[in-house]
Amino acid sequence: MSSSRIFARSLSSSAKARAPPSGFFARPTGEAQTPARRRENRANVVAAPHTPPHVPSEQSPNYPATWSKSQNPRPEAMRGPRFEQIDFSLQPLPLSAMEMIHREPIRLTKKRVVACDGGDGPLGHPQVFINLDKPGPKACPYCGIRFEHDHAHH
Incomplete structure (x- = not known):
C-alpha cells in the first residue's frame, strides 16, 4: 500500500477507513492495555512549603x-x-560586617562634601558624594564608613 493511499485513508470518514489498517502494529484494547504493576503518579505529589x-x-x-x-x-x-x-x-552563613564597620574610626575631614568609593577600583563600590553640612557623622550608604566635618578647621 502506498503512502498516499494511507494518508488518503486516514482523512476519509468511511467505515472502511475507520477500520484498523492491516499490516500496522495496533495497540491492544481493553484489559490488556493496563499495566500489570500500577505506577505512582508523581505529578500529584506536591511538596508543602x-x-x-x-x-x-x-x-x-x-x-x-x-x-x-x-x-x-x-x-x-x-x-x-x-x-x-x-x-x-x-x-x-556569612558574618555580619556591622561590628567591623562600627570599630572603624570616624574619618574627620576639612571638606563639606566627601567622596567615598569604598576602596581600590574593582574592590570598591560606585563613587558617592556625602554632604557633611549637618553636625554628626554621616555613613556611606554602600560600605558604612562614617565621615564627619571637622569644625575646628574653618
Missing part, C-alpha cells in the same frame, strides 16, 4: 536580628520552591 528545623533563626552568627526595615528574618526569607531541597547546613 516549610522552613526546615535546622535552618538557624538568627541572621548571622555574630548578629541575631535583622538590621534593615526591608530585610526578612532568615526563616521567612528561606522559603518557597527555590529552597525546597536545599541542605542549609552546606550553605554559607
